[in-house]
Amino acid sequence: MNKEATGGCACGAIRYRCRDRPIVELICHCRDCQRASGGASAAVLLIASDRVIFEGADQAFHAVTTASGNRLSRGFCPACGSPVSARWEGDSIYSKLQALYAGSLDDPSTFSPTVEDWVSRAYPWHTFHPDTLKFGERPTPQAVRDRIVAYFAARQPSSG
Structure with a gap:
């Protein structure tokens, strides 16, 4: 994906x-x-929350407890129902992230996955992306969490 991407819901609100x-x-x-x-x-x-700017209508949210036990609020357009985003609740490293659905991108062809998780729950008729790391349930910390931690650590001002 390019450095800047744009997207939104189906109706444009x-x-x-x-x-x-x-x-x-x-x-x-x-x-x-x-x-x-x-x-x-x-x-x-998964993008740092402070690097995403939303405009137009406010999203509606539905909160769920995920299979991993985390609370996740999924955002969608109240007018057209299109899924747009998701965010984790609480104060874990994940709460600093904004998840954006690839289908909401103006150019979804830029999506380039590196990880597939919960493949143990995939439908038997579903094929997998050939170039991703696959995890039966949650990814190992090195596949996701460590990348997130490293990203935020690199953004900290250097102490002198």
Whole structure:
């Protein structure tokens, strides 16, 4: 994905722009993502929350407890129902992230996943991306969490 990306909902009431590259791009096969996306999986980009600017209508949110036990609020357009984003609740490293659905990008062809998680819950008829690291359930810390931690550590002002 280019350094800046734009997207929004199907009716155009919600728009966003990203001022940074995604930290992680992944495909999640958990049952919650299947339901939220209406498909076999959810393709998402994880971006620092302060690097995403939303414009237009406010999103409506539905909070769920995920298979991993985390609270996640999924954002969608109240007018057209399109899924747009998701955010984690609490004060973990994940709460500093904004997840954007790849389908909400103006140019979804820029999505380039490196990880697939919860493949143990994938439908038997679903094929996997050939170039991703695959995890039966949650990814190892090195696949996702360590990338997020390193990203935020690199953004800290150097102490002199």
